[in-house]
Amino acid sequence: MKVLITGGAKELGRAFSGVLAAQGHQLVLTGRDEEALAIAEAELKAQGAAVEAHVADLGDPHATAKLIESLGGIDVLVNNGALGGPVGPTWQVDENDWWHTFEVNLRGTAFAANAAIRTMTSGRIINVVSNAGVHRWPYVTAYSVSKAAVVKLTENLAVELKHRPIAVLSYDPGMVDIGLMRRGAEMDSGDPHQRKISEWARSQRAAGRFTPVEQSADLLARIVRGEFDHLSGGLITPKDS
Template sequence: MQGSTVLITGGAKGLGRSFSEALGREGARVFITGRDTMALDDTVKALTADGIAIEAIRADVVDRGAMQAAVARIVDVSGRLDVLVNNAVDPGPVGPTADVDFDAWWYTQRVNVAGPLVAAQAALTFMNRVGRGRIINLVSPAGVHRWPYATAYSVSKAALLKLTENLAVELGSTGITVFSYNPGFVDAGLTRTGIELAESSDNPWLRRIGRWAVKVRDDGDFTPLDVAVGTLVRLARGDADAWSGRVINADDDLVTVVSGGERVPGSPANGREFR
């Protein structure tokens, strides 16, 4: 990643912070966005002390003006933008869909679907000009499987998968690739917060989801943080460029196969999109 520039939305907390740290350690110049000034400052301070080139830009991901200004600032100071990681997320309301608070539900779609579109459009003003770049959209099994009582999150991630697929086709003749990245359940960020909140919550639906997440964790089916982060780094540096538009899972083996004596990209070794 030496010499490249990355933008990570929501890069100060949870998985976003781990992605920022890992990409920075690989030599990338890192820009992070978010709304929480204190968290942005804390992350910049800590990672700068570790020798990482990082800058924070306060920007709500649904604010088109703020995101366009963020990209303009990045291009201005670093002269490039190689990778956009659409990581920012709203976990959404939990409960029966029949009664769910409409405004909270719609807000989740704005942050999780419109947000990545806004960030992608801003990034593409530069990437299209240079004919090069990668966009990585963070998805979740919640976007493929049924996740009753968490429809705001589930529906938003399903929509994001389609945004990835369609955008990848539209950009197919350019040098720009687009991925959905499923890190799996990780003991970090919203999963950890969700489990903690569920323990003390009087919302039976949240408690139910929390119990299920604890079972998945105790069954050993969480993705280790280093695996979730490691595959994101490989995506960012181009190891999966042949699979633009696809869902890449944290534990996919991004192999290169030899065909007719020539090295060509193969499919993710396990040949599946979601378990």
């Protein structure tokens, strides 16, 4: 299958692309970081994968959509790329940073999904969300509220697509010791809100509540294969599978 993964060259997205490449999928990786994209492309090609990498900033409303349209159809879109957004009381954080997080996490996801739906005959769209989009995560509200919006977008798109063979699923990969969560746990800051978040993240890790990255990536690969299409509109997470 031809799978486009936004943010597929780094961190959790790179773990996803590694497993998908090993399973023989043809990959298209996007992100902002040209160097990371080139490295991931070379590593995956060295493993024998068919892969292409493109700079496409999700903050640009048209970049990912244009790329998807130029590819002439994909089978699966993994909307993985996202920002963690500013940390602190909502009324104190930089409002431009707060809103930009929505532009990337919500508009970026929605417009990529729209382009995929317009060009695909069948397949699936997987929106990577978070526990933060289901439960309240105070002091990271741009992240939490934008991910909550993506959960609702998934539910609505699934109904609108019920007469077409396109599934739309939310995927919460669990708390994984990589990327945002690892940086959160390792943040060493004098800021009391950042410190609170990093202490909480470390306590979750110490309590064994993190999901191993391999488990998280393996479940994503099962969703990519279509094993959960019958649950279109729903939220899949390693805790329930």
